[in-house]
Amino acid sequence: MSKDKYFILDFDSTFTQVEALDLLGEIALQHTESKEQILEEIKAITNSGMDGSSSFSEGLLKRIHLLQAHKKHLQELIGTLEDKVSDSIKRNKAFFEEYTDQILIVSSGFKEFIVPVVTPYGIKEENVYANTFVFDAQGYISGFDTDNELSQDKGKIKLLQKLALQGDVYVLGDGYTDYEIKEAGLANKFYAFTENIARDKVVEVAEHIAPNLDEFLYQNNLPMTISYPKNRIKVLLLENVHPSALALFKQEGYQVETMAGALSEDELCEKIKDIAILGIRSKTQVTAKVLQQANRLISIGAFCIGTNQIDLEAALWAGITVFNAPFSNTRSVVELALGEIIMLSRNVFEKSMKMHQGNWDKSASGSMEVRDKKLGIIGYGNIGSQLSVLAEALGMQVYYYDVVEKLQLGNARKCETLEQLLETVDVVTLHVDGRESNKGFFGEEAFAHMKPGAIFLNLSRGHIVDLPALTQALKSGKVAGAAVDVFPYEPATNQEEFTNELRGLPNVILTPHIGGSTIEAQENIARFVPTRIMQYINTGNTYQSVNFPNIQLPALKNAHRLIHIHRNVPGVLASINSALASNQVNILGQYLKTNEQIGYVITDIDKAYNKKVIEELRCIPATIKFRMLY
Numbered sequence: 001m002s003k004d005k006y007f008i009l010d011f012d013s014t015f016t017q018v019e020a021l022d023l024l025g026e027i028a029l030q031h032t033e034s035k036e037q038i039l040e041e042i043k044a045i046t047n048s049g050m051d052g053s054s055s056f057s058e059g060l061l062k063r064i065h066l067l068q069a070h071k072k073h074l075q076e077l078i079g080t081l082e083d084k085v086s087d088s089i090k091r092n093k094a095f096f097e098e099y100t101d102q103i104l105i106v107s108s109g110f111k112e113f114i115v116p117v118v119t120p121y122g123i124k125e126e127n128v129y130a131n132t133f134v135f136d137a138q139g140y141i142s143g144f145d146t147d148n149e150l151s152q153d154k155g156k157i158k159l160l161q162k163l164a165l166q167g168d169v170y171v172l173g174d175g176y177t178d179y180e181i182k183e184a185g186l187a188n189k190f191y192a193f194t195e196n197i198a199r200d201k202v203v204e205v206a207e208h209i210a211p212n213l214d215e216f217l218y219q220n221n222l223p224m225t226i227s228y229p230k231n232r233i234k235v236l237l238l239e240n241v242h243p244s245a246l247a248l249f250k251q252e253g254y255q256v257e258t259m260a261g262a263l264s265e266d267e268l269c270e271k272i273k274d275i276a277i278l279g280i281r282s283k284t285q286v287t288a289k290v291l292q293q294a295n296r297l298i299s300i301g302a303f304c305i306g307t308n309q310i311d312l313e314a315a316l317w318a319g320i321t322v323f324n325a326p327f328s329n330t331r332s333v334v335e336l337a338l339g340e341i342i343m344l345s346r347n348v349f350e351k352s353m354k355m356h357q358g359n360w361d362k363s364a365s366g367s368m369e370v371r372d373k374k375l376g377i378i379g380y381g382n383i384g385s386q387l388s389v390l391a392e393a394l395g396m397q398v399y400y401y402d403v404v405e406k407l408q409l410g411n412a413r414k415c416e417t418l419e420q421l422l423e424t425v426d427v428v429t430l431h432v433d434g435r436e437s438n439k440g441f442f443g444e445e446a447f448a449h450m451k452p453g454a455i456f457l458n459l460s461r462g463h464i465v466d467l468p469a470l471t472q473a474l475k476s477g478k479v480a481g482a483a484v485d486v487f488p489y490e491p492a493t494n495q496e497e498f499t500n501e502l503r504g505l506p507n508v509i510l511t512p513h514i515g516g517s518t519i520e521a522q523e524n525i526a527r528f529v530p531t532r533i534m535q536y537i538n539t540g541n542t543y544q545s546v547n548f549p550n551i552q553l554p555a556l557k558n559a560h561r562l563i564h565i566h567r568n569v570p571g572v573l574a575s576i577n578s579a580l581a582s583n584q585v586n587i588l589g590q591y592l593k594t595n596e597q598i599g600y601v602i603t604d605i606d607k608a609y610n611k612k613v614i615e616e617l618r619c620i621p622a623t624i625k626f627r628m629l630y
Ligand SMILES: NC(=O)c1ccc[n+]([C@@H]2O[C@H](COP(=O)([O-])OP(=O)(O)OC[C@H]3O[C@@H](n4cnc5c(N)ncnc54)[C@H](O)[C@@H]3O)[C@@H](O)[C@H]2O)c1
Pocket: 305, 306, 307, 326, 329, 330, 333, 378, 379, 380, 381, 382, 383, 384, 401, 402, 403, 404, 431, 432, 433, 434, 438, 441, 459, 460, 461, 485, 486, 513, 514, 515, 516, 517
């Protein structure tokens, strides 16, 4: 063979995520009583062979005998292996097709299952070097071809010596026997492939680590499906975001760091410098000052509904998309509000406190049913309108007030003014959003308009209510009871003390901003937000972004996708297209959407293009960010 480059890939735990013989054991032994024990034995032999601590050929024979596998089991094995091809191998078919003559599978596994799994990727059957099974008269696997050097100790070295490849040889594998090829001087580079398993003994000796195939292709300037390996993209998740988010980002290969609490502005300014994706909840303030330091930031995920903690405008000008979970915890807030309305109507918390102190205060005084009472919802958005439906189901009469026209649900009655609502209802509940202009929205004047003895709830944002005015209204008896979940200042971590003037007041339910803190909501959010962000990173789609013009375009095959974010001034689209035209780049599809501040263009171009155009697109005046996605 004579070619300038050869790529030698291991099969088990490299091309596929699993060890095929372990899997064959699972299939063949499924009806055997001692299955678990035998599988453990097989795994232990596999691992000790892989990290170089025992004789490979002896181990192979032992495993074959333990397996008790039959020819008929191979079809199921192949089907499962096809599903378990490593993610980064699956997405880089183009590399295999382009280098079809130079890619060799060198494995101590068996051709019977390797060939059908690798050939759909363009790998030639004659380039698969592996063992072959021997079957007995009943079709059971009884051994293997012992003449094949790959069944022997140092088999890969023996094979490579025989092949005598002329050119640069790259080896990718998870096992010590893969490393030995380089150690024997038969390869230029060995990459420990750690996407599926990182074996300490192998990682220690490897000069290069490939957390996935993307990284290998990137480092060696080879064709890859995505433009940049995900393992180089850093994600920072703050404020105890649910672990499912971490798992989702990791599954796509991102480098993820998590922290339990929020960070202060100064801490975040330092930490944000090399972060590409930031995940927060309601506490972390992402200010313009933070964003100035965020040189690599692509996207911010608010793992909640509210986004008032983020300077959305500054993020927009910096070309940073913001995503939230607009309705993942809606139901949780509504359920808490409903429960609190009932508890407050019955003085449950006050009576419970008394009981804890040994006082039996059995009386109906001041306790009422919620049926037929008038509930006033301020802010008839997602939460307000859902509360409206459930409160009506309990027999409450619902009134609402919103600054914009809203669909009236069920029998809810719209109030033309805030005052009209306040003067009508027995329970006032706030569900407005946290926009800056809502700061101090509910103060002395609003409390004055409420009916004497009414109940008040705030589960929206802390800065919306003037706390001294609420305290005064409670102390004077104007407000009979209150439930407050959100505060102008909230502790950054669970270790910090909560100091607030509402502490100690009777019939006041205080909760630590847990309206949306249910397992269901947090799991929903942890799926919703990473999915939106990863979709943006992978395809450029901005569907449901809080600050960006929303674009959703299907991905084209055989195309590169460019995204261009620019200040919304005349002529940018023309400049983009003139740069493409002057470099003879064929446009396959294009979409521009603007808002008042920025323009966002997705352009799909032909696979073959003049690389010079990329620099020209980056330099177009008014450009905020330019990226080639794939
Ligand atoms: N306590 C929690 O854990 C928790 C959980 C989720 C959401 N929230 C908060 O709840 C609030 C509502 O969430 P949502 O999903 O229903 O938001 P939403 O955007 O769907 O609804 C907000 C509604 O308030 C209206 N509004 C805004 N300002 C107003 C004003 N001054 N007067 C009257 N109406 C006004 C808007 O027009 C909109 O209809 C937000 O502040 C959110 O941050 C809190």
